[in-house]
Amino acid sequence: MSEDAKTGRQDAVNDLRRQLILDAARRVFEAEGLEGAGMRAIAREAGYTAGAIYFHFENKEAIYAALLGQSLDRLTAAVEAAVAGAGADPAARLRAAAMAFFDFYAEAPGDLELGFYLFRGGLRPRGLAPDLDAALNARLAGALAPVGEAAAALGADDAAARAATADAFGHAVGLLMLHHTGRIRLYRADPRALMEGYLDRLPARWQPPSSQGSQGAG
């Protein structure tokens, strides 16, 4: 067997074990919440001793960062797939992207919590290393890029496209929080329907800024 093949297989085994730990971490932290997802608990779930984890990850932070990275990968893939399946119509693409984003987090509550936890500096006092933070933020922004692009195709200028992206992001996140914390039950409302309603009310095309803000209820 060649050295290359050996190295390759070693790497694969290594990745497998890293993934094993990451999966364990995911399970623990979906079951116990982020606070309860200590190194010991993760190690136990993965069938390791606490110290063994450090052979594969430098830090608790590193584990969470990897977890979040994979989550963002899945998110990006989901959004891209939805957009690709939505055809050429910008409005349809916008809706597909936004709903894919919403659906992704609706089905993976842990991922939403993870994202907010990390970005908020949940790992203080150390906090997420600034470069990691920047990288992950960029990936998050990338995942939602199709929304902005669709808005631009619908006549939005740069600022309006960014605003539309942030607004849809916000709406989705807000509904998801209400959903996952059970608060939406107070209103017997279906969060997905609300998300769709929100998208329904978006303008069919964007206008120059001066013509905005005049036809609403408030």
Add this chain to the structure above:
Amino acid sequence: MSEDAKTGRQDAVNDLRRQLILDAARRVFEAEGLEGAGMRAIAREAGYTAGAIYFHFENKEAIYAALLGQSLDRLTAAVEAAVAGAGADPAARLRAAAMAFFDFYAEAPGDLELGFYLFRGGLRPRGLAPDLDAALNARLAGALAPVGEAAAALGADDAAARAATADAFGHAVGLLMLHHTGRIRLYRADPRALMEGYLDRLPARWQPPSSQGSQGAG
């Protein structure tokens, strides 16, 4: 002096001391964040020893619950004041209520964090006691009631009014999360302006359900 009077005065003194602790807890937790707000820190800030707190609150959870209750009181008052100042026009009342809600949490990030922390079961393994949870949820619903009422006045049936409330709630919360976690900076967007834009797009009057979902971008 009657026993009743004595008891009454004792109760008053007691309430005062509870409030003293709650104020201290608020200060600590706004200064250090939820993670840093341990019992010792709260006690020190209140001028007590750690053990003494347990004569006034059963738990750390109880402190946070009381804190959240008072926060909801202030929120309710803020929304009600805004609505009262908005005149008779239902659209204006809706907007006033929603913006008051938004502004309240925009200025008090800690209160938002507290709310989500408690409602999410941040205090596992015990979690928030079910009756407390119900009571606090009811107060939260009450704070937003003016939104639903205004929607009803604009033609919404019961379900639509509830949906509108939940939706506005979600939008505000989502934007606030983006805001407080710094994520909105990715988009260089102003969360308050986005909230207003959201309200602008609400229908001027509510229609029968069948006519919904046909005029938007998606």
Add this chain to the structure above:
Amino acid sequence: MSEDAKTGRQDAVNDLRRQLILDAARRVFEAEGLEGAGMRAIAREAGYTAGAIYFHFENKEAIYAALLGQSLDRLTAAVEAAVAGAGADPAARLRAAAMAFFDFYAEAPGDLELGFYLFRGGLRPRGLAPDLDAALNARLAGALAPVGEAAAALGADDAAARAATADAFGHAVGLLMLHHTGRIRLYRADPRALMEGYLDRLPARWQPPSSQGSQGAG
């Protein structure tokens, strides 16, 4: 009982408990060496749980610093007592001070180790806090002050008095190290006799610098 009396007794009890821990720390670290004197071991020896120690001492460093402080107190007392009993003759006072210093550490090997360990930064990465270090160093210097004073009384100028102190300090410390590490057995020599021999060879009076360094063996 007056509040003062109560407070006084509380303080006394507190001091007692601190001393209990310090004694335990001393025992542990004389038995196991400084490396083995972890918080757990100290706590166990003192009959406490590990966490309880922190009620009485902020740090491991604080424990060692207190231990060293007490050691220096005892050293100073021993030297002063010896000097006081030596009469007015400066030469006798010098010898008494130096031998008292030597004898103190000859009988308390742990104290010597403790001193060197702490001063050397054994507690890295944090190291002994600079102000503590300065204070302890000052007390150490104070303990040896009688040597310098006696040298001055014997005609030494300031620099020579300091040099004499450092030199005697060094000789004592070196012999003690050889003694406590068992290395002196290689030479079948008695460290105390060597210390006395060293003192014997000191000049009866100090001369101007130019006349020094001309009558020795080297």
Add this chain to the structure above:
Amino acid sequence: MSEDAKTGRQDAVNDLRRQLILDAARRVFEAEGLEGAGMRAIAREAGYTAGAIYFHFENKEAIYAALLGQSLDRLTAAVEAAVAGAGADPAARLRAAAMAFFDFYAEAPGDLELGFYLFRGGLRPRGLAPDLDAALNARLAGALAPVGEAAAALGADDAAARAATADAFGHAVGLLMLHHTGRIRLYRADPRALMEGYLDRLPARWQPPSSQGSQGAG
């Protein structure tokens, strides 16, 4: 090729690798101090993995012992060279030996630390194996032998020669400790000058024991 030749070459290769590790250990431990010189750090510096070290050394202790052995070799060589260069005069030889000893450790603080660490049982609970300890002690004694020989040449009997060696050893070690721990700064004294002053005060010739102890300051 004979088996012997093969074995011989293997041994040589082995020694080379041992030396590689020892050099790495020296570098690590001079750079990071004894505390920071873990097996992992040494292995990394040597270009090995941690486990591989154990094929060449049984222990961390074994590494340190070997290191100390080599240090003593260098010390012996340094002292011998100095003595060889000092001519025939015993007083000059004594001074040369003692100053070479002093200078060696003045320039290699790590070697001094290493020596004391090992001899003190720094590697508890096991401690330095007794035979190793004896062997190293013998080499240490050998390094200082020229001092005793010179003293003998100056009239010292066996006991006096041994005492003189131990005493000079002690003085040097003590001054070096004061020097390396920074304590000598308290006295603004130059340790090398003090060492020379100590040698200056040694007797020009040794007398019968009865005449000792009568001309000093104490």
Add this chain to the structure above:
DNA sequence: TATGAATGAGTATTCATTCAT
């Protein structure tokens, strides 16, 4: 009602060493 002491389980991380491959 309050204090101060104490508990016990918890935290992340490090280390020398072992062992299957």
Add this chain to the structure above:
DNA sequence: TATGAATGAATACTCATTCAT
């Protein structure tokens, strides 16, 4: 001979909570 993975016990320190006084 070497690797890479793993162990298990160790480290200092923190926290919510309890309880005798």
